[in-house]
Amino acid sequence: MSAYASLTVQFGRISAMSNAIGILQWDSDTMMPKGAAASRAESLALLRVMQHEMAVDPRLSDWLEAAGGDGTLGTWEQANLREMRRVFTAQTALPADLVEASSKAISTCEMAWRQARADSDFPALLPYLAEVLRLQREAGAAKGEKLGLSPYDALLNDYEPGGRSEKIDALFDDLAAFLPGFTQEALAVQARRPTPAPLAGPFAIEAQRGLGQRMMTALGYDFDRGRLDVSTHPFCGGADHDVRITTRYDEADFSKALMGVIHETGHALYEQGRPAAFMSQPVGQARGMVLHESQSLLMEMQACRSPEFLGFAAPLMREAFGASGPDWEAEALWRRYTRVERGFIRVDADEVTYPAHVILRYRLEKALIADAMPLAELPAAWNAGMQELLGTVPPNDRLGCLQDIHWPSGGWGYFPTYTLGAIAAAQLFDAACRAEPDALPGIARGDFAPLVSWLRTHVHGQGALLDTDELLTRATGRPLDASVFKAHLARRYLAS
Template structure:
């Protein structure tokens, strides 16, 4: 590496660190907006985030950034430095494609729309937010068209790349074309199989404070560092903040304690990934999470693979009896486990079981592609949603709240995110299968509340890698094969039908 090239690369990393700090500040303000901000502060917060977003955009798209990238590109860099430079160039191209004016307009529109979405949910009326969402979609289409030209891709893929670098709708279409019919075939088989099972009921309300206490106990057991994170309440469960200050939220219902617990576990999976990212690369793209497929694999591995296993409920049952101050057969490990395997199609994605959840995602994936590409108008979204749901599930949502108002994503401008949930579920099954092959006693350890072997395996094979490898490379290195539906369907057949799956 020549002295000038080395100097350019080091200057670029310092410049990028400033960009990363601005990103962290926006992340914390966004978390606050969704979790604890007073309801009357929305306009001021939108202004703050919009201005910081412009500063972040200007920092990134400064002509000096590209000049430094080009100068550093001639240097003899190490593998990590080369990957970091590649990611900086990719992110720069995303940002440089857009004008500061468009970035600010989009940020303001999303902040406004998110507030209107919360009001629309309270009133159970899509029309309250339709105008704001229309503005977000209009600006999103503009952004997608500009980036599609920049990256020589289609509109949807240009948005997907921000959540899953290198992701392609053609690949997703191919995977979903195999997965959807397999799930549609499996679902009635499982429902018939479970028809004679006497599932437990939990009619006694559980106070929110008791639920929160249980969630914090499980977070700590899984490995969450409370010195660098916290748990709060929000309308929609999410994980935010920064790797050194991870904020997760859940929502509580005294008549459904399992929803809050599984929400906590899901977001803890996200948080563990963030807390395990390589600190030596902090503030650089290569030290960040690889993408949302890997991120969702970590949340779903904990929620679905680990914490719905019979072994986990052996650990959980005595804690529940103590924290909830309850007794009875329905609170025993076997019954808690049986309850977790209940498959009941419903309208709400975050409450869906493992089998129907991907069908929820595939529905959203198809709709958001149509919205981005201009094949579906915002005005027609509620009817399109209801028709698509009825086609997949055989029943029609009774209102907007249980239909197109249930998720925050589109109202916050997150188009291209949804498919990563199910791709993450496939990756989670694949990774957990590999971890159990490397450590056959993992499930036995989980039954005793010992999660360190699993967490250390994830730290080594996923978390510590950051973005030094692609999603495909991470999976091949950790599991021996690229992403497929095989491990996931084997898992579903084993858990819900008690048998091995066929070849898929």
């Protein structure tokens, strides 16, 4: 067997293990009875150790050296080899004792965070978070050394290969200058209209589930290769040919589950549309978290908060809940789904204020990783940033710097991908609508095929063949760039 063929076999096995882990993780979050938690954690830990052993198998390094030298590999195979090298470098970059120490620190810190958040007690979290931060810095330094990157960029690189803080700084500084004034303007426009009262529920869960499934089908989700279930925190997970999404139902408000389902369906369409021939290979994976988030936000924010979509969805909503009246007309629903509000909580934010939440976290985590700010000052710096970016300060740390699990759970370098994804979503949706004149009219009649077919070709089916900017340039004519996003916001929120 050639070195390249040996590599594909080994990465195929690693993928088979990922699929097993993915389904067990899904089960833990959706089906598992609570008494099984400890035993499940043991099984998952064992499989993860075994997967890591496969991923750092010393034979890989020989094969990676030998493969591709004879020039017989095609474009995709060459890219696959490049991705294999990238993955191998990432897997072998950290010494085993650092991985173990980090994993332990994270477990402890997550528990401390749950309590500290409930108590709104940052000092109680501080020592645990300091330990996680110290180990993240160390991991960033170790990876950075191998990759020739700063520690922060090395951490970011795990979520967004090729992502660089220099570029993000420019994008975010521009947005940070634009958003406060824009938000004020949007709120002023909005203030000229009456504030809608909440839609009168309750909304039966079965009806919500049916509506969600109807939307998933309209969006092009393939139920032969996935499922919709319930979990406390919605996610898209599962396995290669088994992309499962979850949601959470609130009988008093169906919109959260509905928009959540659409968001996760966006992620799932990316996963279901990855290149079939390379499904279990590194080049067949999603490019990174920026494009992943772009696909969920393209569906949730660009396509499904459009007047076109609500024209299609409004009758289905009325039918699902046996509702009628002026509040249930497409126009009224569209107003409702495009409300802007200055809030404290990132996950509840609308698309106008969301970037401010992200920019705040990005700036803080970059400073903390660079040791340019003492961790103890985080609450004060948080509140100052909220004042600057959103013009509002949370009354306590529970609604402030304690709200997200990302830092306690070691997800440093992840936050910027949310807003970079929103920017990419605007850019891709705009390009799709220009390239496929039937995309928006299709959405208006509940036919997403023209849009999704374009996304399949230009995003999903590309896997990890290109880097994010290259993919965006081929698909939209330019690399990641906030101008389309800003134009989208202006069109949607400043028109009265």
